[in-house]
Amino acid sequence: MPLRAQIIDACRKLEASGLNRGTSGNVSCRDGDHFLVTPSGLPVEKMTPACIVAVGFDGHVIGPGKPSSEWHFHRDILRTRPEINAVVHTHSPHATALACLREDLPPFHYMIAIAGGESVRCAPYALFGTEALSQHAVAALDGRKACLLANHGLIALGRDLDEALAIAVEIESLCEQYLLARQVGEPALLSVAQMREVIAKFDGYGRNAQSS
Numbered sequence: 001m002p003l004r005a006q007i008i009d010a011c012r013k014l015e016a017s018g019l020n021r022g023t024s025g026n027v028s029c030r031d032g033d034h035f036l037v038t039p040s041g042l043p044v045e046k047m048t049p050a051c052i053v054a055v056g057f058d059g060h061v062i063g064p065g066k067p068s069s070e071w072h073f074h075r076d077i078l079r080t081r082p083e084i085n086a087v088v089h090t091h092s093p094h095a096t097a098l099a100c101l102r103e104d105l106p107p108f109h110y111m112i113a114i115a116g117g118e119s120v121r122c123a124p125y126a127l128f129g130t131e132a133l134s135q136h137a138v139a140a141l142d143g144r145k146a147c148l149l150a151n152h153g154l155i156a157l158g159r160d161l162d163e164a165l166a167i168a169v170e171i172e173s174l175c176e177q178y179l180l181a182r183q184v185g186e187p188a189l190l191s192v193a194q195m196r197e198v199i200a201k202f203d204g205y206g207r208n209a210q211s212s
């Protein structure tokens with residue numbers, strides 16, 4: 001499937017899974033010397049491949065039209081993380097709820113390791129669409145494939161769109177489980193050593209073993 005069609009397909013999946021509603025959230029993909037990103041303010045049902053906007057890594061909008069207002073962090077993530085080719089951003093309900101508490105998602109469950117570390121960090125608040133927000137996001141994503149954005153939402157990364165989507169869905173689900181557990185008590189946390197053991201097992205067995 002061509003990249004532009006893959007981006008629309010990813011947006012449809014985000015909407016169908018309840019991670020995105022309306023025009024919030026956006027998706028991007030590396031495409032050689034530039035990247036492709038969803039347009040500003042267009043609902044997914046009106047999106048066609050021709051609506052997807054190309055932007056250079058220097059910030060020059062190739063077009064057509066206006067890119068998502070969050071193109072800065074898509075650009076900066078793809079520019080600084082050569083192993084990453086796709087970025088998914090959502091305001092999914094449970095990840096956003098935790099982000100509004102400005103808390104990291106701690107290692108209460110072994111699947112946290114899907115994002116590459118012992119927690120999913122929450123980046124400090126900054127106004128949407130700004131360089132400041134982008135800098136906070138890149139720092140919170142250091143060595144990781146997901147982060148929360150304070151009072152805003154979630155970013156998930158992948159070597160391709162399938163991986164970025166799978167991580168977004170998993171982190172939203174983990175945030176739901178964590179908030180549920182927090183309603184009746186204080187969840188027990190795995191130790192650093194226990195999380196390193198999970199990360200090593202994920203690295204050794206590949207993606208298919210991660211949910212076993």
Ligand SMILES: [Zn+2]
Nearest residue numbers: 025070152153
């Ligand atoms: Zn947003």
